[in-house]
Amino acid sequence: MTTFEQRLARLETIAGELEGDGVDLARALALFEEGVQNLRAAADELAAAEARVQRLIERADGSFDVIDRE
Amino acid sequence: MQRHEQYGPQEELPLSEFIDGVPGETARSAVAVGTLNAAAKDIIEGAFIPLWVRGEINDFKAHRNGHWYFCLRDSRAQVRCVVWSSDQRRFPAPPDDGMQVAAFGRLTVYAARGEMQFTITRIEAEGDGLRRKALEITRARLEKDGLLASERKRPLPRFPRVIAVVTSPEGAALHDIVAVMRRRSANVRLVVVPAAVQGDTAPEELCYALDQVNRWGGADLAIVARGGGSREDLWAFNNERVARAVAACGVPTISAVGHEIDLSICDLVADHRAPTPSAAAETATSSRAELETHLRKLSLRVSGAARALIRDRADTLRHLSRDVAGAVEGQISTQRATLQSVAGRLNALSPVATLARGYAIARAEDGGTLSSIDAFRDGQHFDLVVRDGTVPARVDGASRPSARAGA
Numbered sequence: 001m002t003t004f005e006q007r008l009a010r011l012e013t014i015a016g017e018l019e020g021d022g023v024d025l026a027r028a029l030a031l032f033e034e035g036v037q038n039l040r041a042a043a044d045e046l047a048a049a050e051a052r053v054q055r056l057i058e059r060a061d062g063s064f065d066v067i068d069r070e
Numbered sequence: 071m072q073r074h075e076q077y078g079p080q081e082e083l084p085l086s087e088f089i090d091g092v093p094g095e096t097a098r099s100a101v102a103v104g105t106l107n108a109a110a111k112d113i114i115e116g117a118f119i120p121l122w123v124r125g126e127i128n129d130f131k132a133h134r135n136g137h138w139y140f141c142l143r144d145s146r147a148q149v150r151c152v153v154w155s156s157d158q159r160r161f162p163a164p165p166d167d168g169m170q171v172a173a174f175g176r177l178t179v180y181a182a183r184g185e186m187q188f189t190i191t192r193i194e195a196e197g198d199g200l201r202r203k204a205l206e207i208t209r210a211r212l213e214k215d216g217l218l219a220s221e222r223k224r225p226l227p228r229f230p231r232v233i234a235v236v237t238s239p240e241g242a243a244l245h246d247i248v249a250v251m252r253r254r255s256a257n258v259r260l261v262v263v264p265a266a267v268q269g270d271t272a273p274e275e276l277c278y279a280l281d282q283v284n285r286w287g288g289a290d291l292a293i294v295a296r297g298g299g300s301r302e303d304l305w306a307f308n309n310e311r312v313a314r315a316v317a318a319c320g321v322p323t324i325s326a327v328g329h330e331i332d333l334s335i336c337d338l339v340a341d342h343r344a345p346t347p348s349a350a351a352e353t354a355t356s357s358r359a360e361l362e363t364h365l366r367k368l369s370l371r372v373s374g375a376a377r378a379l380i381r382d383r384a385d386t387l388r389h390l391s392r393d394v395a396g397a398v399e400g401q402i403s404t405q406r407a408t409l410q411s412v413a414g415r416l417n418a419l420s421p422v423a424t425l426a427r428g429y430a431i432a433r434a435e436d437g438g439t440l441s442s443i444d445a446f447r448d449g450q451h452f453d454l455v456v457r458d459g460t461v462p463a464r465v466d467g468a469s470r471p472s473a474r475a476g477a
Contacts, residue, residue, distance in 0.1 A: 003290070004227070004228065005227050005228050005229065008228055008229075008364070008368070011368045011371075014372055015371035015372050015375055018371075018372060018379060019375045019378075025379075025380075025383055028379050028380075032372065032373075035372035035376075036372070039365065039368065039372070045229075046229070046257070046361055046362065049229075049257035049258065050257055051251060051252070051256065051257050051258055051259070052259045052260070053259075053260045053262070054259060054261045054262070055261065055262045055263075055264070056261050056262065056283075056286060058282055064285070064288070066288065069239075069262060
């Protein structure tokens, strides 16, 4: 799974490459398309995140539960 | 040497010892050595409540059996001392010979050997010497293993979604972190992983909590936090095992222990050191607005760059086509010039030009040129083509010129 950070990093790279010299047009278009996809995914992720305070509980079998604290 | 000494096998006193009055009063009523020591033990141990004694550490030995033995002495006297291994975890480090200390313990008698010893449970070294020593030792060991190297520091995630907070669930640290997160409306899930942050069990609980963070695997950042407190309160965060657990954490770590001035071993090992728990929360959670701005900037960069690139390519194309057109045009005019010169030369060869100079062409009725006397027959009709027209003509006796003749 691509993390938010990986998306940001990829976007930086794409912007950098597009801003550089000697990118051929087909490559530029592919980069642009990838950039747009990453931007959209990152914005979606940002919109979906929510603030919560929870607590980690370890069950006897070693599995974990996260329960709301308040 | 044994941890819990007994009185020794308590012999029944022989009846004879009572017959002659007070035991030990006469040779006949002499008491056994064990009896003497047992009595001494009773008296001495009963006479002293646990107390602090000051002196200099001397002849320190960490025995194979795990206990520490040494003497505490001053200019006038010395006393044998022991620290049982089970009491040693309260000690930041073993004391060194020559250290001036105050030691807390109780005076005991080791009856089997007739020795008095001071059984120590705490030591305060002058100038906090034990803690300083412990810090140096721990730091050196971690350094040797490369755990303090700056290359080890991992960058913190820009947008962590799940932050594990290893701390006391009731502590001020957690309260501060939650408050900051609320204020910044950071869209983040805090998952508290409870651990005692002070007291004897704190190191173990902190290690366990950090291990839970790893085994759970659901966080993308971990904060190890504790509010301010005394040096002793914060001591668990200088524990080597805790430090190693922080270093072994699978996700980037922020250490926030005490206040600004308190620098712990955990701070040195963590990927990032925050001066306070609140500061840790600030560092960990960029606000949502910040992230949105960042995304917008990236978006502008990508689309701007793409647009600039396309404009650049279009310009190149335009220049190129202009160049091509110029080149073609040049080619054409060169060829036109060539054509003109060729045309001039062709013109010079043209029969029309010859006619212009006053020559005439005889042409047969079928259009063929009659250029030899042999082509003419007497009475034959033909055309005579001159500069400005055609004259019908007829052969009236053709003859080969005998000498030289005109046409």
